[in-house]
Each structure stands twice: as structure tokens, then as C-alpha cells.
Amino acid sequence: xxxxxxxxxxxxxxxxxxxxxxxxxxxxxxxxxxxxxxxxxxxxxxxxxxxxxxxxxxxxxxxxxxxxxxxxxxxxxxxxxxxxxxxxxxxxxxxxxxxxxxxxxxxxxxxxxxxxxxxxxxxxxxxxxxxxxxxxxxxxxxxxxxxxxxxxxxxxxxxxxxxxxxxxxxxxxxxxxxxxxxxxxxxxxxxxxxxxxxxxxxxxxxxxxxxxxxxxxxxxxxxxxxxxxxxxxxxxxxxxxxxxxxxxxxxxxxxxxxxxxxxxxxxxxxxxxxxxxxxxxxxxxxxxxxxxxxxxxxxxxxxxxxxxxxxxxxxxxxxxxxxxxxxxxxxxxxxxxxxxxxxxxxxxxxxxxxxxxxxxxxxxxxxxxxxxxxxxxxxxxxxxxxxxxxxxxxxxxxxxxxxxxxxxxxxxxxxxxxxxxxxxxxxxxxxxxxxxxxxxxxxxxxxxxxxxxxxxxxxxxxxxxxxxxxxxxxxxxxxxxxxxxxxxxxxxxxxxxxxxxxxxxxxxxxxxxxxxxxxxxxxxxxxxxxxxxxxxxxxxxxxxxxxxxxxxxxxxxxxxxxxxxxxxxxxxxxx
Numbered sequence: 001x002x003x004x005x006x007x008x009x010x011x012x013x014x015x016x017x018x019x020x021x022x023x024x025x026x027x028x029x030x031x032x033x034x035x036x037x038x039x040x041x042x043x044x045x046x047x048x049x050x051x052x053x054x055x056x057x058x059x060x061x062x063x064x065x066x067x068x069x070x071x072x073x074x075x076x077x078x079x080x081x082x083x084x085x086x087x088x089x090x091x092x093x094x095x096x097x098x099x100x101x102x103x104x105x106x107x108x109x110x111x112x113x114x115x116x117x118x119x120x121x122x123x124x125x126x127x128x129x130x131x132x133x134x135x136x137x138x139x140x141x142x143x144x145x146x147x148x149x150x151x152x153x154x155x156x157x158x159x160x161x162x163x164x165x166x167x168x169x170x171x172x173x174x175x176x177x178x179x180x181x182x183x184x185x186x187x188x189x190x191x192x193x194x195x196x197x198x199x200x201x202x203x204x205x206x207x208x209x210x211x212x213x214x215x216x217x218x219x220x221x222x223x224x225x226x227x228x229x230x231x232x233x234x235x236x237x238x239x240x241x242x243x244x245x246x247x248x249x250x251x252x253x254x255x256x257x258x259x260x261x262x263x264x265x266x267x268x269x270x271x272x273x274x275x276x277x278x279x280x281x282x283x284x285x286x287x288x289x290x291x292x293x294x295x296x297x298x299x300x301x302x303x304x305x306x307x308x309x310x311x312x313x314x315x316x317x318x319x320x321x322x323x324x325x326x327x328x329x330x331x332x333x334x335x336x337x338x339x340x341x342x343x344x345x346x347x348x349x350x351x352x353x354x355x356x357x358x359x360x361x362x363x364x365x366x367x368x369x370x371x372x373x374x375x376x377x378x379x380x381x382x383x384x385x386x387x388x389x390x391x392x393x394x395x396x397x398x399x400x401x402x403x404x405x406x407x408x409x410x411x412x413x414x415x416x417x418x419x420x421x422x423x424x425x426x427x428x429x430x431x432x433x434x435x436x437x438x439x440x441x442x443x444x445x446x447x448x449x450x451x452x453x454x455x456x457x458x459x460x461x462x463x464x465x466x467x468x469x470x471x472x473x474x475x476x477x478x479x480x481x482x483x484x485x486x487x488x489x490x491x492x493x494x495x496x497x498x499x500x501x502x503x504x505x506x507x508x509x510x511x512x513x514x515x516x517x518x519x520x521x522x523x524x525x526x527x528x529x530x531x532x533x534x535x536x537x538x539x540x541x542x543x544x545x546x547x548x549x550x551x552x553x554x555x556x557x558x559x560x561x562x563x564x565x566x567x568x569x570x571x572x573x574x575x
Contacts, residue, residue, distance in 0.1 A: 025171050026249045032224040033163045033175045037182035038217040039118055039155030042125055044186025045210050046094060046148045047358075048385070051365050052194030052378045053203035058082050061200055071200075078200035080138050084489045090142050092485030097128075097149020098156070098478030105157035106329070106471035113230050114162035119221045121158070124151035125214035132207040148210060153478050157470045160454045164466075165227040166247050173400040177451040181392045184446065186213070187361060188385040195378055232259055233464060332468040341460060342469050346476040348408075348453045353480035355415055356503030357445050359488045360384065360438060366492075367438075371431045380435055387439045391446035404452040411448025415441055416507035419500040426497035453477075 050057060060069040060079040069078045082090060101121070108117040124147045131144030159179045167175040190209060197206045225247060231240035237260060244252050244259075333339040360367070364384055368377035399407060418441035425433040453473070461469045491499050 024249060025168060026247055028225075029166060029168070029171075029175070029247050032166055032247070033178050034182075035217060035220045035224050036115075036118060036159045036162050037178045038213050038220070039122075039151075039159050040179040041182040041186040041189075042122075042210055042213040042217070043098075043152035043155050044183035045190045045213065046125075046128075046152055046186075047183070047361055048187045048190050048194075049206055049210070050091060050203075051361070052191055052381060053198055053206050054087075054365060056198055056200055057203045058087060075136065076134070077136060080135060080141055082138050084493070086138055088486045088489045090138065090145055092482045093142050093145040094149040094152065095478045095481030095483075095485050097124075097146040097151075098153030098481060099149075099475055100146075101150040101153025101155075102157050102471050102474035102478055104150070105154040105474070106467035108154070109158055109161055109230075109467050114158055114165065114227045115221055115224055116226075118155065118158045118162065119218055121151050121154040122214040122218050124148065124154070125210050129208050129210045129214075133204045144207075149478075151214075153474060156454075156477070157467075157474045161466060161470055162227055164455075165229040166225070168248070171400070173404070173451075173455055174396050176455050177392070177396040177399055179454060180446075180451045181389070181396060184385070184388045184392045184450075188382070188389050191378075191382045191385045195382060198378065228256075229259060327465045327468050329468045329472055332465055332472070338461070338465060338469070342472050345453075345456060345460070345469065345473040348456060349473045349477040350480045351412070351507075352449060352453050352477055353484055354503070355412070355445065355449060355507050356419060356484075356500060357442070357450070358481055358484045359499075359503070360442060364438070366489075368435075371429070371434060383435075384439055384442055388442045388446050391443040392450060395447035395451050398447065399451055399455070404455055407448035408452050409448075411444050411450075411452075412507045414444035415449070416504045418444060419504035419507065422500045423498055423504075426500075 056079065058079060058081055059065050060067060060077070060081075063069055066081055068081060070076060071078060101124075105117070105121075108120070111117075112120065128144045128147030128149075128151065131140055131147060133144075135141040135144060156179070160176055163176045163179065164172060190206065193209060194202075194206055197203060225243040226239070228240040228244040228247070231237070231243060240259070241252075241256055244256055248255070327338075332342060364381045365377050368380050371377075372380060395407065418437050422434065422437040422441065424430075425437050488499075491502075495501070
């Protein structure tokens with residue numbers, strides 16, 4: 001009876017206080033997340049833009065494979081003949097551009113903000129679309145692929161950061177998962193279009209389709225808010241409060257105070273503190289009010305000691321006004337616990353690509369053409385993309401219920417089994433079984449490994465470290481993407497029916513790595529209980545180290561300026 005009345009009283013209290021967790025998700029959050037995810041939709045479009053029309057890109061109609069014909073009255077060739085190596089290179093250059101985009105995304109996100117950076121990066125999609133659709137040589141075609149790759153790589157970083165920072169903790173998993181859902185929708189959309197664009201003119205139209213979602217996002221992004229966390233990190237607290245009020249239903253003071261975590265006196269550091277009530281797994285989110293209060297007291301005590309320490313270390317330091325700036329990748333890896341976690345994230349993102357999914361997304365039509373004729377292979381490819389979309393939607397409904405770890409373990413094990421079964425189907429030449437195995441492979445990837453790596457990267461770091469961490473993770477992602485796009489045609493020739501065996505081995509490697517990632521992540525983010533007060537102390541200790549490094553850097557600059565002034569004075573005296 002006592003427990004029941006306490007629970008009811010707590011619920012009534014929450015309603016009276018307008019607790020946003022009780023009020024649900026604001027429609028404007030969904031709007032902003034959908035508009036942002038248009039960027040990954042475009043990335044999906046470019047991932048499979050060459051899949052179905054591949055034959056018509058490399059072969060002109062009615063002539064030998066190495067011959068070139070031109071559209072009447074123009075110097076525009078109907079095809080661009082390429083060897084398997086050059087074709088693999090052209091396909092893989094999307095991922096090379098993605099690698100560059102992932103590197104550029106972090107400094108752009110910190111300087112311009114997540115929203116404005118997404119708007120700006122759409123320019124690369126427009127440039128790439130023009131170069132590919134008007135290509136006359138393989139060089140021009142490849143350069144165009146690099147540009148759309150830069151846009152795709154940047155979007156994969158920016159979208160995950162933006163949605164994670166505007167989403168309510170309870171719905172964060174589902175909303176961040178929208179980026180993968182929209183990527184799969186982009187793949188399905190371009191493959192449906194590809195069914196009607198299997199011609200010399202059609203492949204150029206297919207390459208230009210990327211302009212449509214790019215322009216749409218440029219138009220809609222100004223109607224979305226900037227990330228409140230980014231605004232707080234840049235000391236624009238009034239704007240941050242207004243932005244958060246647009247994103248939430250009910251009282252936002254508690255969440256806003258958690259973001260800013262300012263002490264009653266002049267705050268030395270202004271940034272988002274470690275979350276005390278959010279986590280990445282359901283079993284970590286259900287904590288008592290007493291535990292939260294205990295953690296807040298522990299954090300405030302250590303935070304006040306940190307303020308005193310930093311004030312004594314450098315009373316003239318610019319930190320006092322500006323707060324901790326975003327970490328660069330070099331600074332991130334100098335902090336051991338961040339370096340270890342970043343390395344594990346990179347392994348997980350490598351698994352995203354090395355599990356073999358991109359081989360299917362890039363070359364599924366070529367794989368099916370070994371068994372079916374060209375027209376049937378194209379329709380089977382569209383069927384695989386449809387399974388991808390449906391399975392991703394199922395994964396979104398489970399990610400916040402079952403947790404990230406469970407889904408990735410299931411995904412990696414099931415994909416490994418599917419790869420082995422696919423090999424059996426290829427060896428014994430069973431067409432229907434091949435299709436079933438590939439669809440099973442895609443479905444199990446979509447519900448776990450297709451969604452969760454992006455969640456881990458955006459949720460496992462404090463705000464000032466998330467940009468560098470996401471860039472490092474996505475750099476690995478796109479580097480492995482490049483390797484698969486470049487090497488898979490050669491692997492198909494060399495390994496033949498056994499081409500999926502290496503992917504099965506790496507799926508098992510993901511399962512082993514995940515245990516270390518999960519344990520390390522839980523030590524850094526979302527401490528959940530009175531016994532985990534030490535975890536909060538660890539986070540605060542890291543923040544002290546970062547702040548002291550900045551203070552030392554500022555003092556060294558002052559010393560160097562003094563030395564330079566002295567030298568200049570002596571030179572002036574002697575001359």
C-alpha cells in the first residue's frame with residue numbers, strides 16, 4: 001500500500017510540475033529530426049545510385065564493351081567504359097569523400113553549429129550531381145563521386161549529433177535511428193527509380209536525383225532550431241532556453257539546469273554535465289529520485305572543488321568567461337578513458353561496414369546477375385532494399401526497449417550465420433535460397449548493427465567531446481566503406497562462391513568487441529545509482545584535466561608574448 005501511494009503521489013507530482021517525460025514528445029522535435037535525416041536520405045541515394053544502372057554506365061548500347069558512342073549532336077558519351085579495378089575505384093571514391101566529410105564535420109559543427117553546417121554541406125551534393133550527370137571521362141565521374149561522398153560523410157556525423165542533442169532522453173534511441181531509416185529509404189527510392197532508368201540517358205538522370213533532397217533540406221533547415229547544447233557551449237544561454245522550450249512540452253527548467261549545470265556563483269565552466277537520468281539502455285534509466293539527489297549532491301561537491309582549483313590555477317584565464325571549448329581529435333586521444341572508448345567506437349563502426357552490408361548495397365545486382373537475368377536481378381535488388389526499410393522500422397521500435405547491446409549481439413550473430421548460409425547457397429547454386437539468405441542478412445543488420453553504432457557515438461561522450469569522437473568513428477566507417485567498394489569486385493573474382501566467408505568472421509569479431517565497449521561506455525555516461533557516484537567523480541576529474549590543459553595553454557601564450565616583446569625591445573636597442 002505504501003509503495004502504491006508513493007508511486008501515485010510521484011505521478012501526480014510529475015504532472016503538476018509539467019515533467020516533460022510525462023508529457024511525451026513534441027511534434028517539433030519530430031519535424032526537426034525528419035528534416036535533419038533528409039541528409040542521410042541523400043547519403044542513401046548516392047550509396048546505391050550506381051547499383052542497378054551499373055551496366056549502362058560502363059557499356060554503350062549496341063556496340064562492343066570497349067567502344068564509345070555519343071548522343072547525336074553532342075560530345076556527351078552514352079557511357080564511360082571502365083575496367084573492374086577502375087569501376088571499383090569509382091564506386092569506392094564515394095567512401096573516400098565520406099572519409100573527408102567525416103574529418104571536416106567536427107570543426108564545421110563546432111564553428112557553424114549543427115544545423116547551419118548541414119545546410120552548408122548540401123552544396124557538395126549539388127556540385128557532385130552536376131559532375132557525375134555531365135561526366136565525359138572516368139576522371140570527371142570519380143571527382144563527382146568524391147563530392148557527393150563528402151556530403152554523405154559529413155551528414156552521417158552532423159545528423160547523429162544534432163538529433164541526439166535535441167531529442168528527449170527517453171526517445172533518443174528512436175529519433176537518432178531515423179538517420180538510418182532515412183538512409184535505407186534513400187536506397188530504396190533510388191533503386192525504384194533505377195528500374196525505369198536502365199538506359200544511356202537514365203543513369204545520368206539517376207545521378208542527378210540527389211539534387212532534389214539537397215534543395216529540400218536547404219529550404220527546410222532554417223525552420224528548425226539550433227542545438228540547445230551547442231548554444232550553451234557557446235554561452236548563448238538565452239537562445240538555448242528558447243530553443244529547448246520549442247522542443248519540449250511542459251516545464252523545461254530541470255532539463256535546462258542539467259544542461260547548463262551552473263553553480264550559484266560565477267560559473268567557471270559552462271557545459272552540459274553528465275546526465276543523471278538518461279542512458280542508452282532501459283535497465284539503466286529506471287532510477288529512484290533518492291539516487292538522483294545523491295548523485296547531484298556528489299557532483300555539486302566535486303564541481304565546487306573543481307571551480308576552486310581552476311580559479312587558483314589561473315585567475316586570469318579566459319576559461320572563466322568562455323568555458324571549455326570543444327576538444328579536437330588530438331586532445332581527445334590524450335585523455336586515456338576517452339581514447340579507449342573512441343578506439344572501441346571505431347571498431348564498432350568498422351564492423352558496420354566490414355560485416356558485408358555495403359557489398360550488398362553496392363553490388364547486389366551484380367551478385368544476382370550471376371544467377372538471374374538482368375531484369376529479374378534488378379527487381380530482386382529492389383526487394384532487398386524494401387526488406388532493409390521494413391527491418392529498420394522494426395529496429396527503431398525495439399532499440400529503446402531491448403537496448404543497444406542486445407540488438408547488436410543478435411545482429412552480429414544472425415549476420416554471421418546468414419553469411420555462412422549464403423555461401424552454401426552459392427556453392428550449391430540454389431537461387432531462391434540465395435535471395436532468402438541475403439534478405440535475412442539485410443534484415444538482421446537493419447535491426448541492430450544498422451542503427452546502434454550511431455547511437456553509441458552520439459550518446460557516449462559529453463558535449464565538448466562528441467564532435468571529435470563522432471568524426472573519429474565515422475572516419476573509420478567511411479575508410480572501411482572505401483575498402484569494401486574498392487576490393488569487393490576483386491574479391492568476387494578471387495573467392496568466387498566463398499566471398500562472404502570473411503564477412504562471417506568479422507561479424508563474430510563484433511560480438512567480442514561489444515562487451516568491452518558497453519562496459520567502458522557505462523563507466524563514462526549516465527551513472528545510475530548511489531553506488532556509481534565514483535563514475536561522476538571520474539567524469540569531473542576528466543573535465544578538470546581538460547580545463548587545466550586549456551589554462552596552461554593560455555599561460556604559455558602569455559609567456560611567449562612576453563618573451564617576444566622583450567626580444568623586440570632588445571633588437572630595437574641594438575639597431
